[in-house]
Amino acid sequence: MTKSSSKLRFIQILPNISPKGEFILKDLPGSGKRIDVLCRCLAACFDWAPETWSKQDLEFVAVIENDIILVIDNPGDGVRGETWWANLISNALRGNPTEFITVEQKTLDALLEEYQGIPDSKIWVLEETGTPFKETIEVRKTSQNSFMLGDHRGFDSKTMKVIERFKINSLSIGKISHLSSHTIATVIATFECGSQ
Numbered sequence: 001m002t003k004s005s006s007k008l009r010f011i012q013i014l015p016n017i018s019p020k021g022e023f024i025l026k027d028l029p030g031s032g033k034r035i036d037v038l039c040r041c042l043a044a045c046f047d048w049a050p051e052t053w054s055k056q057d058l059e060f061v062a063v064i065e066n067d068i069i070l071v072i073d074n075p076g077d078g079v080r081g082e083t084w085w086a087n088l089i090s091n092a093l094r095g096n097p098t099e100f101i102t103v104e105q106k107t108l109d110a111l112l113e114e115y116q117g118i119p120d121s122k123i124w125v126l127e128e129t130g131t132p133f134k135e136t137i138e139v140r141k142t143s144q145n146s147f148m149l150g151d152h153r154g155f156d157s158k159t160m161k162v163i164e165r166f167k168i169n170s171l172s173i174g175k176i177s178h179l180s181s182h183t184i185a186t187v188i189a190t191f192e193c194g195s196q
Helices: 035-048 082-093 108-116 157-165 180-194
Strands: 007-014 058-064 068-072 101-105 121-132 144-149 170-172
Touching (some): 007 035, 035 058, 035 180, 058 108, 068 082, 082 101, 108 157, 144 180
Parallel strands (some): 007 058, 121 144, 121 170
């Protein structure tokens, strides 16, 4: 396995998900206000997308209702799925997080300030109208790259104002709209190709 030289972080903005973790595992899209989108992205990040990139160098951050931050690190090996992830998220939001999930009371503004303060760190917004991803050489020059993405509706107006305030540049993996999970898989694959 190829050892990567930088951290990949995905920051998903989820303004509509309930912070109480009260959703039915058999009905994630209906009862969880599309918590299934987050679960699918976690599966892409840690379960099926990485081939040569070390999972130790991946991190996923979920911003829920702009008040709660879930930081998810490598859960280790094992067979998982969306329901497995949903169960862990529900437990974490109810005050019982597992060892690889951290729950913080923090706003998106505070989170971005923290990441922008890290040396050799860069934050990007993933959207169709951004600069073509593969043409942005700077992406591979930093030791930490954080990629922001929205839920199934994209970014709400409040998030867009935060993005503008922090002057975060946007990148695109293509002009066709992709599922968030496929976008994550594409970013990871691009970094894997660049690290070989």
